Structure formats: C-alpha cells, structure tokens
Amino acid sequence: MYRYSEFDTAFVAERNRQFRAQVERRLSGALTEDEFKPLRLMNGLYLQLHAYMLRVAIPYGTLSSRQMRKLAEIAERWDKGYGHFTTRQNIQFNWPKLNDVPDMLDALADVGMHAIQTSGNTIRNVTADHFAGAAADEVADPRPVAELIRQWSTDHPEFQFLPRKFKIAVSGSEEDRAVLRAHDLAVQIVEQGGEIGYRIFVGGGLGRTPMIGKVLRDFLPADDLLPYIEATVSVWNLLGRRDNKYKARIKITVHEHGIDTIRQLVEDRFGDLQPAFTGVDRTWLSGIEADFRPPAFSQRDTGSFDAAYANDPVFRAWADSNLSEHKQEGYAIAQISLKAHGATPGDATADQMRIMADIAETFGHDELRISHEQNIVLPHVHKSDLPHIHARLKSHGLATANIGKVSDIIACPGMDYCALATARSIPIAQQIATRFDELKLEHEIGDLKIKISGCINACGHHHVGHIGILGLDRAGVENYQITLGGDHTQDAAIGQRTGPGFSAEEIIPAIERLVYAYLQHRSSAEERFIDAFRRLGMAPFKEALYGAGKTQGRRHAA
Template identity: 75%
Template sequence: MYRYTDFDAGFVAERNRQFRAQVARRIDGSLTEDEFKPLRLMNGLYLQLHAYMLRVAIPYGTLDSRQMRQLAQIAERWDKGYGHFTTRQNIQFNWPVLGDVPDILDALAEVEMHAIQTSGNTIRNVTADHFAGAAADEVADPRPVAELIRQWSTDHPEFQFLPRKFKIAVTGSPADRAVTAAHDIGLRIVRAADGGIAYQVLVGGGLGRTPMIGKVLHDALPEADLLPYLEAIVSVWNLLGRRDNKYKARIKITVHEHGIDEIRRLVEARFAETRAAFSGIDQVMLAGIRAAFAPPAFRDAPVDAYHAARDADPVFRAWTDSNLAAHRAEGYAIVQVSLKAHGATPGDASALQMRVLADVAERYGHDELRISHEQNVVLPHVHLSDLPALHAILRAHGLGTANIGKVSDIIACPGMDYCALATARSIPVAQEIALRFDALKIEHQVGDLKIKISGCINACGHHHVGHIGILGLDRAGVENYQITLGGDQGPDAALGQRTGPGFSADEIVPAVERIVETYLAERAGAEEDFLATFRRIGMAPFKAALYDAPDKEARADAA
C-alpha cells in the first residue's frame, strides 16, 4: 500500500498545526461558530445533532493493521469506544470534544491518515472497489490511479471552493462494486484496443433530492490522458456550475441543463489545454505509485482442512457460502466481515472489534484491510487453510455473521439519531428489519437482496439504488417511510421505482416482509434473485401486496 513521502508527512503536519490554532481561537471566542465553520469543514469536522463529528478519510478503502489499531485507540481515548464506517469508505467519530480534535488529527498523522477534504465543497475522498488488487474478475487494480487522483485533488488551488461537493469512484471490475454510476465522476477500467489500460468515464451521476445515473462521457480514455481529462471536467463544471442554488449546484444538474454532448465539447476543448500542461509528469508519478501496490507474496499450502471444516461444521459452511468471494490467486479467498450482526447498528465497530480485525489481518491477511461502501470490512487475501481459525476468532467477537448480501446486510445512514439534516430514523428501522428476518429464519432462502435506508432526501444510505430502498421523511411531525423497488448499483445501474404512499414507523417492517413474501411466491425458482424477479413481473404484484389491505385508505390519507 502507499506510504507517505516526506512531503506528504510535512503537508499533513502543517495542516494540523494550522487547525490547532484555529480550534484554540474558537474555544477562546476569537472565532464565532459561523467564522469557524469553513475552517473546520476543511478538516473533516462537522457539527451534528448532538456534538461535533470527525470524518476521517480512508482513501480507496485501504488500511493496514497499524492504522486500524490507531482508529481503535482514538475511539477509546477520545470518543465513546466505537467508530462508524460509512458508504464513502470513511470512518466517523460521533462524539469528540472540540479541544481534543487537534490531538486526534496528530494521532492520525502518526499512522499516515488525515481528515482533509472529507467535507466541504471540494473533491472528496476517492473511493474504489473494495476487492481491489484481489478480485478474480479484475481488469486492473484501481487503487494506484485512485491514489494519483487523491494526490492531484488534495489542496488543488482551483478546486477548493467548488459549487458543491464532488465525488469520484474507480472500479477495476466489470461487476462495478464501486457504484460508479452514482458519482459525479465514475471511472471504469477497461481494456483498450491495443490491450492496454483505458477508462470508461461517466459523469453526472448522483443521488439525493434529484437522483440521476451517470452518462458516458468517454468510452475508452487512454490512461495517459486520465488526469488532464479529469482536470478538464472539473474545470468546466467549476465555471458552469450553479452557485445561486445549492440544490442545483451538483454536476448532474449541469449535465442535465446543458446536455452530455455540449459538456463533452467543452471538456474536449479544455482538455486540449490541460493535456499540454501536464507534460507526462502524472505518468511518472503513477509508475512510482504502482510500485507501492505490488501484490503480497502468496503462499502455497494444502486446503484439506478448509474442506474438512466445511463438511463438519454447518455454521462455518454457511459463512463461507455467504461471506467469501473469488480471489485471483489459487488457494485464496476474499473474506467479507459483516458489521451487521442482527440487531446491531450497521457500520459500527467497537474498539475491541477494530483491534481484532487488525490482529487477524496481520496474522492471516497479509496485513491488508479494506472498508467497503456497504459498511463492512474486507480481508482481501486469506488462504483457505486459515479460514476455520479466522472464522472462530471473528465469531467470538460478533464479527462472524453469515449475511453478506442478504436481507440483514443493510446499508443505513446515521439518520435522526445523529444527523442534523435527517428527518427520520434509519438505524432502528435497519435493526428491526434484521431482527425480524432473523426470527423468520428465511434469510438464506431469500438469497441476495440489497436493502438501503436513508433518513432524508440527501440519500447517504443510497436508497435509490437498493433492490428495496427506504426513504424516511417527516410528514407533519410524523416519520413516514417511502419504498422504492428495483434499484441497482451495478454496471447496469438503475434508480428504484416508488411503490406509492409511505408507511409509518410501525408499518415499515411488515411492509418489507410483504415485499419479500411476494418475491418468494413469484420467483421462477430459487436461482432467480429479487432484481430479476422484479424486472420480469413488474411493480403490480408488489403494490398489491403492500396496499390491498383493510387499512389501505387510512394509510393513503396519512401519506
């Protein structure tokens, strides 16, 4: 993985020194909260519903054991003993005291971490496929180019005061596990005609109050052109983007208003200028960065113990069926560690659990960890022979739930339990759904089903691209939950369709249950997943299950 240079270390140290002085001025009253706000946002510090919240970047979701242990130490020393992993491959600490934040930032810097550009109207943390460097279906590891983009975008003098926040995601797999179509810029690594690396460039994706799927701006951009092309895109939007209305400021609105063809024309014109300015220095940097992402030394060992454990232990077998993914190296697997034990808060990990994850990564996983946008942790390189021992340790610490991709593996934003923008709770709904389906014991019968929950229209829970999406809203002081069906976050990304009137907090879990019951009754065999069934039969059977009930009229009136 990438290691800080002297320049990186000095840059972060200086930013932390500056912010320490700014915090001191806020505490002594020299700065008002309004004056302090833009300064704290530049350093990932939010003022949430109950307290400050610090958002720490985990670039392209990659960590090692040393960094994970430091996050655990921060959680124990300066927070309430846990952290929350987000859909942007960050970690949030929800309860820091303002005066402690400079010390937290210095502790992060000790392990080459920071909170820079995790907030504000700038280019945010670059995200990537959480199976990067390990997946059997990968064209190329997306992390080197994600690191190049991180270095280019950090403190970029032209892009520190953009019309709105700007998000970039990179995937190296045709499966697109990075949800590229829902980002301001999505990059998909493809093979060029000559067999080299190229990028399909999507622009104008995003969720929130005006959800849109990204449009293809370039089908196969040569790798040597990538950085100047990105600079051209952001430069064009920086000039065109709306600054009169923050709800219309995102690049998706700019693309919608001007059209993809006009945006392409403007970008190509600007690209002719930026390309000459780069003069190939970015490719020199990329070559150096790539060397830091060389694969580990994989070992060859017998796998008999793994197969014997699967035959002897049904719990272990269920976990391997659900939580493993195909690895590029023979004898290895990608392990997905669920942070969604039934009834737990999605994405939360205690300090103890973080240390356990650090320990097993060091012992069994070539000292590598990934954070997924689905709020789970990934051990990308584990030999099959180590899986029985690994599973035993994970299970002993509440990390062995066999539910990856299942009903209870729910993406949920913090909602009204923490967020000042939220209009409804997300966490309790996710917990209740998980507990209900655990009680029904049909989760594995249902199979893969992605449920995503947002507590407001900002859509931090990605509900628009959930197979079942749930949006919590305030209706005259009462929480009301709208449902969408048929969303897809993959290569053929699609926005879910709204079913109709919303449901109260008491009704939402039974409503989800009726949707799942309808799917089980209508699917064409156990191999047909929810999305395929929905696309085949359409909305009508699900609407009938949801609304053809004695309280239908009362529910419609309430919505």
C-alpha cells in the same frame, strides 16, 4: 499499500498545526461558530445534533493493521469506544470534544491518516472497489489510479471552492462494486485492443435528484487521465450553479446542458491542458504503483478449509455468504459483516477493530478494506487459514453469515445523530434485520439489497437498493417511502416509488409483505429479488403493499 512521503508528512503536520490554532481561537471566543465553520469543514469536522463529528478519510478504503489499531485507540480515548464506517469508505467518530480534535488529528497523522477534504465543496475522499487487487475479474488494480487522483486533488488550488462537493470513484472490473454510476465522476479501467485505458462516467448522484452517470469518454488513453479529469472539473466549476445549492451538483449541469455539450466543452478544455501534462501521469503513476505490489502469496494445502466446509454447517454458511473468488489459487476474499442482527450497521467497537487488525496482521498480509456497504474486507486470505479466522471472528460477534442478504442493510446515521435527518434509519434497519432473523428466511431469500436513508440527501443509497427506504417527516410524524428495483452495479438503476409511505410501526410489516410476495412469485429459488422485479414489474409488489395481498405475509408467517 501507499506510505506517506516526506511531503505528505510535512503537509498534514502543517494543516494540523493550523487547525489547532483555529480551534484555540474558537474556544477562546476569538472566532464565532459561523467564522469557524468553513475552517472545521476543511478538516472533516461537522456539528451534528448532539456533538461534533469527525470524519476520517480512508482513501480507496485501504487500511493497515497499524492504522486500524490507531482508529481503535482514538475511539477509546476520545470518543465512546466505537467508530462508524460509512458508504464513502470513511470512518466517523460521533462524540469528540472540540478541544480533543487536534490531538485526534495528530494521532491520525502518526499512522499516515487525516481528515482533509472529507467535507466541504471540494473533491472528496476517492473511493474504489473494495476487492481491488484481489478480484478475479479485474483488468488492473484501481488503487494506484485512485492514489494518483488523491494526490492530484488534495489542496488543488482551483478546486477548493467548487459549486458543491465532488465525488470520484475508481474500479478495475467489469462488475461494478464501487457504485460508479452514482458518482459525480467515475473512472473504470478497461482494455481495448490490448491497450489499458479508462472509461469515464460523469453526472451521477443520488440525493433529492437521483441520476445515473453518463459515459463521457468510452476510452481514454492512460496518459491522459489527469488532464481529462481536470478539464471535466474545470468546465463544471465555471458552469455549475452557485445560486441554488440544490442545483449545484454536476449532475444538474449535465442535465441542463446535455451530455453532448458537456463532452465538447470538456474536450476543448482537455486540448488546452493536455500539453502541460504530457508524460506526467505515467511518471507519477509508475512511482505509486510500486507501493501496490501484490503480496507474497503462499502455496499451501487447503485441506483444513475443505474439512471445515464439509463438517461444520456454521462455517459452511459463513463461507457461502461471506467469501468471494480471489485471483490467486488457494486464496479467498473474506468479508466481515458489521451487521450482526440487531446491531447498528457499520459500527465497530474498539475491541472489534483490534481483533480485525490482529487477524489482518496474522492471516491477511496486513491489509483491510472498508466497503461502501459498511463492512470490512480481508482481501487476501489463504483458504487454509479461514477456519481459524472464522473462529476468532465468531468469538467477537463478527461472524454473521449475511453478506448480501436481507439483514446486510446499508443505513445512514439518521435522526439519531445527523442534523439534516428527518427520520430515524438505525432503529428501522435493526428491526428489519431482527425480524428476518426471527423468521429464519434470510438464506431462502438470498441476494437482496435493502438500503435506508433518514432524509432526502440519500447517504444510505436508498435510490439504488433493490428495496429502498426513505425516511421523511410528515407533519411531525416519521413516514417511510419505499422504492423498488434500484441497482448500484453495472446495471445501475434508480428505484421506482411504490406509492404512499408507511409509519414507523407499519414499515417492518410492509417490508415483510414485499419479501413474501417475492417468494410467492419468483420463478425459481435462484431468481433474485431484483430479477423477479424486472420480470414481473411493480404490480404484484404494489398489491402486496396496498391491496388485497396486504395480509398475505402475515398469513404465511403464521
């Protein structure tokens, strides 16, 4: 795990000192809110519906137990006792008082954290595969590359006033767990002819104009990463539209000019930049890689795991849903669901944060990850410890066995918090989870990704949900549109709109009808919802929503 250097420490301390002075000027009236806005955004501070919101960076989703405990302390001392983990692998505190924010930032700095570039028209927090360094299918751990990009992009003098925000993701596996193709730029570590390099995607993004990223370079030699990324951002910085913020993202630039033109412009700019970077990437990266050495794995018997799996059905259900294969024999990757049925997706209390920190310190090589699906990951746990881990999680409401299931819903804060939202997201997500828990169908349904956004900005990733829900305002009434067939993986796809939306009272029965249609039409219990949709097309699901099949779900439920 990366530790702050002396430079990092001094840099963050100086930024915090500057922002403390800016806050004092705002509180005294020396700065108006309009004057203060760009200053606070540079430090991750938003003004939401009811209060300020501080967005804290968790680079590539990696946390130590000490850092997680500090987040718990901040939640308890300066907020309302909880934090909200986001799809950008960040955490948001929704209720800070302005005069407390400088103290919160100083507390973060004590454990090597900050809120720099978590907002504004700049390169945002770099995200990564939440199984990085542990996944059995990865070519290489992507976190050193993500850290290299983070260091290069932080306070980059050319890229602090971009046309719009710019999001980068990194993965080291063929299976995409980082939503690569929905990012402005994405880096996939690949191997070609025995050489490690990068596949570069560009022009992905969701929001009001969702687009799947295109391949900019199929194979980029490892030595050329930084100059190539800098060339890409430089080209967009010049071409990107500043006359209309809705057309300013790089996806629109790629769409308007075409990928071939963009590729040629990037290659030309890359040729100019490459000589100045020669050798820099490798030297810089090799120093970073030392911070990401694998932990000291132990060789122990897994008999306690096997016994618990055979004899405890509750543990077995959790293991089947929440564990993934680890590259080290005898180990597993454990996901902690922050989606207990009826809970707010992504929220964790200070007590829960401390329990997760304790478990990571005792059983997980002192490491936690935040997933883009708003859950917590213990990347390195020995199977023999899993019965103890499960028991502790269960006693604190953290052992819900629903990873990847219908109640594991991604949801933005929606109109309960966000000033941009046009509808509520959280209550709808809670009602869906509660309803399918009542029906006891979750495990029969299997893998089903539901994602909900409270406005067209798509912070809930609804476009790439197997079932996507978009909340809108229709003449003062909340209306929820449904899309089907979205996918955030290596088979990335934008969901197709089904038709007219549904009111808040109608949306839960509508989702229920969709699920019953799937159960009725799937070819086998192993066929996932997304695969059934691809095989069958829209017709049977549309019929279930709007046609004669509208009552099928209710009859089945009865």
